[in-house]
Amino acid sequence: MGAVRFPNIIQALVLYETIVFDSILLGSHFDVELALDLLMDAQHGRCFYCRRALTAATTHVDHFLPCARYPVDFGHNFVLANNRCNSQKRDRLPAYKHLAAWVERNAANGDQIADALKEFGIAADLAVSNRVTQWAYAQTEVAGGLTWLSGDKMVPLTEDWRSLFGS
Ligand SMILES: [Zn+2]
Numbered sequence: 001m002g003a004v005r006f007p008n009i010i011q012a013l014v015l016y017e018t019i020v021f022d023s024i025l026l027g028s029h030f031d032v033e034l035a036l037d038l039l040m041d042a043q044h045g046r047c048f049y050c051r052r053a054l055t056a057a058t059t060h061v062d063h064f065l066p067c068a069r070y071p072v073d074f075g076h077n078f079v080l081a082n083n084r085c086n087s088q089k090r091d092r093l094p095a096y097k098h099l100a101a102w103v104e105r106n107a108a109n110g111d112q113i114a115d116a117l118k119e120f121g122i123a124a125d126l127a128v129s130n131r132v133t134q135w136a137y138a139q140t141e142v143a144g145g146l147t148w149l150s151g152d153k154m155v156p157l158t159e160d161w162r163s164l165f166g167s
Helices: 002-042 083-089 096-119 126-143 161-165
Strands: 059-063 078-082 146-150 153-156
Touching: 002 059, 002 078, 002 096, 059 083, 078 083, 078 096, 083 146, 096 126, 096 146, 096 161, 126 161
Parallel strands: none
Antiparallel strands: 059 078, 146 153
């Protein structure tokens, strides 16, 4: 009797898991699209760093603070960059000019970006993002480190970057 019922239970479980899994994939897909659309709108369809127009084929989600050096993933750290800037920047800290643009973007669109990313299960708290970012720049300043401007161009962090955060 068990031999007859068992395959049915497995079939039911497989069917159930397929439905649940599909709905999870589908839901995630829509939320990712929403988050990407918001980032794209916030950047007016342009690369965060060089401002060239982005195309679907060349768009990368870039970690503003390189995740290799600051392994704390938080929603506001995401920006969109073309593949050229994304690969040139690598694990380097963006220059003052980019930091100013990041602060400005979050002031204008930070709440919407946070809401969209929360739907996707990505933590997004602008106060935390700002604290981690200020910590990263303070570390670089103390070490006299260079920041990435464009291509292979590295510049010292000489500007009054703290004033961007109102301190
Ligand atoms: Zn670019």
